[in-house]
Amino acid sequence: MKIIQLIKKLTLIDFIKGFIVTLKAFFRRKVTVQYPEVKTPLSPRFRGKLALMRYDNGEERCIACKLCSAVCPAQAITIESEERSDGSRRTVKFDIDAFKCIYCGFCEEACPVDSIVETNIFEYHMTENQQRIQTKEMLLATGDQYRDQTIENKKKDSRYR
Amino acid sequence: MKELLTSFLSFLDPQWINLIWSLSQIAIVTVCLILTVVFLVYFERKVIGYMHARVGPNRVGPKGTLQSIADTIKLLLKEVIIPDKADRFFFLLSPLLLLIPALAAWAVVPFSPEFIIADINAGLLYLLALTSFGVYGVILAGWASNSKYAFLGSMRAAAQMVAYEIAMGFALVGVLMAGGSLKLGEIVAAQSGGVLSWFWIPLFPLFIVYFISGIAETNRHPFDLAEGEAEIVAGFHVEYSGIGFAIFFLAEYINMALISVLTSILFLGGWESFFAGISFLETSVFSFLTEPSLFWLLIKTLFFLFVFIWLRASFPRYRYDQLMSLGWKVLIPITILWIGVECVMYVMQIGPWSV
Structure with missing residues (x-):
């Protein structure tokens, strides 16, 4: 056995094998996606930026039940509620800390009125530290902006739920 | 090439011609070496990229050829920290x-x-x-x-x-x-x-x-x-x-x-x-x-x-x-x-x- 080992070492067989592996890879088709120009397809289940949705008549869906903030493992959601003049319960404050959020989607699962949703948006940024807090207005604006796309994605996924 | 130099500068002392010839040789080799390094950095990144089934640098210049020049400029502009x-x-x-x-x-x-x-x-x-x-x-x-x-x-x-x-x-x-x-x-x-x-x-x-x-x-x-x-x-x-x-x-x-x-x-x-x-x-x-x-x-x-x-x-x-x-x-x-x-x-x- 020792002699075989010695011959193996001296003839550099293992090195040549390694070289052949990398040389094969050299001529293989490249899998790189040229990102900003070309994008990989996204699943409708993709969990991106959070948003708050409205009913068709423009009324916000959220009823301040605080289930999302209770289920949130990162405790990223802060909610304060009040009673409106018509007797309904609504939020006055709905803040999501984007740095705490881990995009697990539990809030979406917990929501009884399908108010909080995760959109497909993953390309966004902030330039100031304070901007990490997504206020109610911002979340609603995101929901309005990507309403059609989000609804379509949720419909596609609904058969599997 | 040396003959050309000699005929061109025939009014000079042969010693001076030798000196000029040596200096120009040194200059040629040094410049070529630095260009080689510029090429090598690109070559290395490209080859390693290909062996990883990637495409390597391809953003700066045609096919990424100016990548190493951009890197050099970046390094030259950086602060020297002692x-x-x-x-x-x-x-x-x-x-x-x-x-x-x-x-x-x-x-x-x-x-x-x-x-x-x-x-x-x-x-x-x-x-x-x-x-x-x-x-x-x-x-x-x-x-x-x-x-x-x-x-x-x-x-x-x-x-x-x-x-x-x-x-x-x-x-x-x-x-x-x-x-x-x-x-x-x-x-x-x-x-x-x-x-x-x-x-x-x-x-x-x-x-x-x-x-x-x-x-x-x-x-x-x-x-x-x-x-x-x-x-x-x-x-x-x-x-x-x-x-x-x-x-x-x-x-x-x-x-x-x-x-x-x-x-x-x-x-x-x-x-x-x-x-x-x-x-x-x-x-x-x-x-x-x-x-x-x-x-x-x-x-x-x-x-x-x-x-x-x-x-x-x-x-x-x-x-x-x-x-x-x-x-x-x-x-x-x-x-x-x-x-x-x-x-x-x-x-x-x-x-x-x-x-």
Whole structure:
């Protein structure tokens, strides 16, 4: 056995094998996606930026039940509620800390009125530290902006739920 | 080219003409070397990318060719940070101590039968001296940085370079015996007459040992213990930024090119053609293929540079004790053994070099 080992070492067989592996890879088709120009397809289940949705008549869906903030493992959601003049319960404050959020989607699962949703948006940024807090207005604006796309994605996924 | 210069400047003293000729040669070689490094950085990233099934840099310029120029500009514009407790003088000197020998060694490298800056008698000895001089730059860089990581890196580099220097020297002894001269030009001349009369066949173990120890000398993968980023960050140049780091980089790549060009000169017949000695080619219209020229040297050098990068893409880094045992227990015995074999062959008049 020792002699075989010695011959193996001296003839550099293992090195040549390694070289052949990398040389094969050299001529293989490249899998790189040229990102900003070309994008990989996204699943409708993709969990991106959070948003708050409205009913068709423009009324916000959220009823301040605080289930999302209770289920949130990162405790990223802060909610304060009040009673409106018509007797309904609504939020006055709905803040999501984007740095705490881990995009697990539990809030979406917990929501009884399908108010909080995760959109497909993953390309966004902030330039100031304070901007990490997504206020109610911002979340609603995101929901309005990507309403059609989000609804379509949720419909596609609904058969599997 | 020299004749042209002589006729153009015939009013001058021949001594002055020689001086101007030497200076212009130096300028040509230096500029070409720096361009080679610029190309090499791009080449390395592209080849490694391809071997990882990526495409490598392709954003700056056509196909990413200007990437390394952009990198250079970035490095030149960066702030040079000198650590507070560092030895300023040696900290600034050590990159130069690495770069100067790397450049100076090219003085004796014959690019073609005519083009050589200094055709000195002890060319091989000069090369050996200058390639081992680089270790001072590494040690001083680590020591002057006053950083533990840098110091550990330079200690490793020093031990490694000293160990592999010996194997390299012995491999050169074999070449010296076969070529019968210390002049690189004459060593190439001794290999004339086709692929089969190059030294790589009779000196095959020395050829492999020389290239392996050359890789270790330049601190390249898989022997880059001196800058093992997993355990000692970046080794001896961890404290360098901006232009200092760029000079270390430049020296490393110039050394890589030097080892490649030397391996092709010493073992693969330098500027000799691959097709030399094939009689039907020599008489046909393709006789230009059999002519010795700079082109062949460049092809061979490029191949070895590719092997350098290929190795880097293929193999993990050696452990420190493996590195040392490879150097002392494998490479040095092999070279000594083969020199013995060569002596016997020389005395028995076997082999192509026996006179």
